[in-house]
Amino acid sequence: MYFDNHTNFPNATLNPRLLWEYNFEEVDFLKMRNIIIQRVVERGWPNDWYFILNTYGMEGVKSAILEIPYLNDKDMNFVSILFNIPLTSMKCYEKKQSQPQRWTS
Structure with missing residues (x-):
């Protein structure tokens, strides 16, 4: 993982x-x-990541990510890959899928 240290x-x-x-x-x-x-996740620098990982632990950060109600696509995919969390198990992914999509034509 990127923040193993x-x-x-x-x-x-x-x-x-x-x-x-x-x-x-x-x-x-x-x-x-x-x-x-x-x-x-949205705006933090490496020092902020070190803080949350040291404060809440790897499992605490993972469980919080599962409960976050909104993340943009980039951040959602980043934490999914970083923490090996399936997108479909994230609350922000479920909420995004339940919103009606607008036509873009």
Whole structure:
């Protein structure tokens, strides 16, 4: 996996700009796990990835990814490949498939 060396970065921190609308000093990292992981998937740098992997563990990140309600196609495919998660088991994939497709002609 791309981030196998995350344990080499135990002091990695989360960029507060990812949670710009929250008071970062009052963020509960356990209650906001899914939001934090979604923001890192969408906009995070390697240091942010190291932070979530060190904080929540590989299985914690995987389970949060399964519950995230929306990801764009690029991010959805990236985490599917990175964590070996079938697209069909992701909530964001199911929601996308249930939306009616518009004609593009």
